[in-house]
Amino acid sequence: MMAAVAYGMSTVLRALGARRVAVAERRAAQEKDGPAAATAGGSTTEGSPPSMASTVATLGDPAFILGTVLVVIGFAGGAVAARFLPLFLAQSIVSANLVITALVGTFLLNIKLLTRDWVAIWTVVLSLCLLGASSSPATRDEASETFRWGILAAAFVIGAIGLFGVYRLGRAAAFVGGFAGGLQFGVIAIAVRVLEGIDPFDPAVLLTDPAAWAIAVAGASGFYIQTVALQVGAVNGVTAVLVVGETAGPSLIGVLFLGDHAQPGLAWLAIAGFVGSVIGAILVAWYGSGDPDHFGEAPEEIGGWRRGRAKPDPADS
Numbered sequence: 307m308m309a310a311v312a313y314g315m316s317t318v319l320r321a322l323g324a325r326r327v328a329v330a331e332r333r334a335a336q337e338k339d340g341p342a343a344a345t346a347g348g349s350t351t352e353g354s355p356p357s358m359a360s361t362v363a364t365l366g367d368p369a370f371i372l373g374t375v376l377v378v379i380g381f382a383g384g385a386v387a388a389r390f391l392p393l394f395l396a397q398s399i400v401s402a403n404l405v406i407t408a409l410v411g412t413f414l415l416n417i418k419l420l421t422r423d424w425v426a427i428w429t430v431v432l433s434l435c436l437l438g439a440s441s442s443p444a445t446r447d448e449a450s451e452t453f454r455w456g457i458l459a460a461a462f463v464i465g466a467i468g469l470f471g472v473y474r475l476g477r478a479a480a481f482v483g484g485f486a487g488g489l490q491f492g493v494i495a496i497a498v499r500v501l502e503g504i505d506p507f508d509p510a511v512l513l514t515d516p517a518a519w520a521i522a523v524a525g526a527s528g529f530y531i532q533t534v535a536l537q538v539g540a541v542n543g544v545t546a547v548l549v550v551g552e553t554a555g556p557s558l559i560g561v562l563f564l565g566d567h568a569q570p571g572l573a574w575l576a577i578a579g580f581v582g583s584v585i586g587a588i589l590v591a592w593y594g595s596g597d598p599d600h601f602g603e604a605p606e607e608i609g610g611w612r613r614g615r616a617k618p619d620p621a622d623s
Contacts, residue, residue, distance in 0.1 A: 309383030310399060314406020314545075316376035318414050320533060321541040323370030325415070327363045328537065361534060370533075377529065381494070388495040389504075392567070393560030394553075394576070395441040397495055398434050398583050401549040404590060405431060408542055415541060422589075423542075429586030430549075436579030440572040449500035451516075453563065457497050458520040464489045465527030472534040480539020481547055483531050488551020490528025495556045497521045499564060546590040554584060 364370055380403070387396035405427050411417040419427075468486025472479045497520040503512030512518055535544045557580060560566035568576035 309380045309387060310402040311406055312376045312380035312383060312403075313400065314403035315410055316373040316380060317403065317407045317532075317536070317541060317545050318410045319369045319373030319376065320364075321411070321536045321544075322414055323367030323373065324364045324533070324537045326369065327360055327367055331360055331363075361530075361537065364533060364537065374529075381525070384491075384495065385498045388498045388556075392441050393495060393499060393564065394557035394566055394580055395437050397492065397553045397556045398437045398580065400495075401553045401583065401587065402431065402434055404542075404545050404549045404587055407545045408590065411541055417542065426586050426589035429589065430583050433579045433582030433586060436575050436582065438579075440568045440575035440579060442567055442569045449517075449564070454497075454500060454502075454516040454520070457493060457500070458516040458523065461490065461493050461497075461520045461524040461527070464493065465523060465531070468527065468531040472531055472538070480535045480544050483535030484539065484544035484547040485551045487528045487532035487535060488548035488553075489555050490524040490531065491548070491552040492555040493524040494521050494528070495552070496559055497524070499560070542590055543592075546587045549587040550584055553580075553587075 380400075384396070384400045387399060390396075391399075408417070408419060408423065408427055412419055464486055468483055468490070471482030471486060475482055497517040501512070501517045501521070502515045503509065503518075532544070532548065535548075557566075567573075
């Protein structure tokens with residue numbers, strides 16, 4: 307749970323940093339070239355690829371730096387969970403950061419949570435409880451050399467796809483970036499699980515293990531891809547698809563290749579919990595895709611269950 311809290315708060319703080327940089331860039335563009343310059347390029351608006359300069363500026367924002375520190379704390383907690391728990395349980399617990407992101411975002415990012423959002427969030431929470439009740443604590447952390455080299459190759463491939471997506475896919479950039487970032491964090495969990503040279507500790511074995519290099523590649527690229535996704539998309543939506551990526555991928559690999567399983571007779575409960583957590587995350591992403599943009603210009607959402615924007619009042623025109 308330490309990882310979930312740290313990751314959730316980190317995401318909001320980094321999104322806050324991205325928004326502050328976007329607002330500052332837009333104001334600078336308006337002062338220099340007039341209001342039309344704000345949408346002509348250079349500044350980060352939702353659905354448009356950010357400039358490299360804006361991403362670098364985001365990395366230096368104080369809120370973003372604090373969020374990065376929390377990422378390190380979250381990584382430590384997630385690594386311990388991935389090492390000693392079945393991956394479908396460890397990653398599902400870590401994915402509870404979605405709830406933390408949504409709650410903290412209401413205070414720091416002025417995001418309103420409607421009835422549908424709360425239902426989706428609690429679907430995730432209750433599904434995680436089902437997973438916890440059904441999982442078996444027995445795990446296996448041995449893997450072949452080929453498997454560990456495959457993890458490293460996957461880190462490079464996913465990283466390349468994610469970078470292409472956030473800079474080339476327009477309005478789909480946030481979705482692709484969030485999902486690719488989640489898959490990279492899932493790669494980290496798998497790599498930590500099979501990492502050699504930990505017990506007993508052997509630095510030479512550790513540094514030459516392909517899984518260790520996979521952690522470095524997936525960590526750096528996943529962090530960067532998620533940062534760009536937060537620049538162009540809604541924080542709840544990006545986090546939700548990230549949760550799906552970091553939960554579904556490692557869970558499947560753990561069951562197929564690493565011997566993860568539920569307690570005898572409770573496989574149905576584990577399946578129900580896993581499916582429920584993924585569906586809940588997808589619902590948060592679907593409804594969260596209408597969150598206010600970086601500049602606070604998006605109109606207020608319709609309440610209740612429908613996804614969409616409030617229609618303008620004719621009296622205001």
